[in-house]
Amino acid sequence: MTSARKTAEEIKAFAEKLSHSLSQIRQIGESAPSTSPHEIVLTGDGFRLLRYGTNPAHDKKPAVLIVYALVNRPWVLDLEPKRSMIARLLERGMDVFLVEWLDPKAQARTRSLSTYITIMIDQCVDAVNTARRTSRLNLLGVCQGGTLSLCYAALYPKKVKNLITMVTPVDFQTEDNVLSQWVREVDLDRLVGCYGNVPGSLLNTLFVSLQPFRLGSKKYIDLIDLADNPARLKTFARMERWIADSPDQAGTAFNEFVGNLYQRNALIKDKFVVDNQIVNLSKIRCPVLNIYALADHIVPASASTALANYVGCDDYSELTFDGGHIGIYVSRQAQQKIPASIAQWILARS
């Protein structure tokens, strides 16, 4: 056989394998996330507060309130039984609550970050404390939700017992922050004027554009490795669904977040104003655990580690994860390491 023909046959076999795996994932179709049992504790304007687990004794366990980002859906934290940070926290003896942001309606375009932080999160914190007859809780902020949680902890220090931030941007203008550099000159007033609530699809495109080769092509080729493995194909389909499922953003809050933080880096300059109050991170005196991913292409590690320079607490710890922004939620390595470390850290301070 000639070399050219041998190569042609190799390509043919490769194409057939790819076609096989693509046809399998077509058959799987949309895979719904496997949601852990939960109840709705509170429903407010633009949010719901969920409580996970069915253990009647969960009042006796430390409460963790998870505040997720506005820009994605939180169900990545509960993707499927074996890839669920929430399930792992429950297994480790935590009483897990989650703020679930609801899609902003057209009239919510003027909803501000102040509303998210000082009304919505605050109502959730109060509801958790009321349900458990406590005055303070453990707050776990994820990604953008971490930034919101930092603001909350600075403004309401008496209500937060321990603070955990996960892949959270604090210094928004470190040199390796590609997203920050890209949006620096975007005219946000016109953008929000044009769209009202900023379409999630636009943000999704921007996020995928950060790694165009890997996210736009490689993962589909890697499907070959998942052929004839229905469980992993389902995981893939769920992840794809999550990635594409970006909610719209309330226009004013988006303008404030990108403008004040990505464009002006106001949080670390003590110039970030929420509800007419300057957010001063040095007012955070409670213990802080800062978790970040070393290969994070959306929130570079440098953006997160800056937190150490600004919080006012003596008990500050960091936990690194050798992976990326998505892997820290769902990878096997993360499932083994992150929830266990969070639970251990909280229990040591309860």
Next chain:
Amino acid sequence: MPHDPADQYQDFLFELRKYLQQMNDAETEMPAFSQLPGWREWLKADNDPASDFTSIEKLKTLKAQLLDDPAKSEAASRYWHAFQALQVHWIDISSKSWDTARMQSIEASSATNIRQFYDDWIEAGEALFRERAVTKQYARQVGEWINAQVDFNLAFGMGEVPVCVDPRDLKAALTEAEAREAQLRSELEALKSRQKTKPARATSKKKAPSKASHPTNTNASSKSGTTLKKSRPKP
């Protein structure tokens, strides 16, 4: 000329990329795949008149609109320039990434099969893209691309052009608000000091209630407090 498998790999991967692009664009029965980055994604927002670009039939209508309306024509021109500026980078990165993968395949013999060749190409592409993405020029051009897209949509009647406020007007409004706040504060202090004297007056017999002790003033005090909060200028 000796046979180079990289030629065949590259030809195949070109076609494969096209296929994946079509698969993403076609909204097939596949799960909701995240979209490949492309200019059309910016045009897919709800009620986006610019999505007419994706239809050949409607392109004629669009062309007529552009010819009749200088503002639309200018916005479209700005958008295409912004897009083309980025496209120059993408073509350059794409070309260099293939070169790098081929060099590795030929010189280092790293690519012994199509999968390895493909992985080498992806790694090369991401590395080149990372270098380019953090340059000020590329970042500025992404910003211009987004701004041009927004202007394009606004020109076609989507959304509202925000009212531009003259900074001098803002400063004047701020000065006025500060003066009003100072005035309200002094009025509040005056009311508070009058209220402090209220119990003493209440003990005096047969004395007609003064204005200061009238409930209306309590309300006035409360209103002043509310007004103060609202009138406080946002930094």
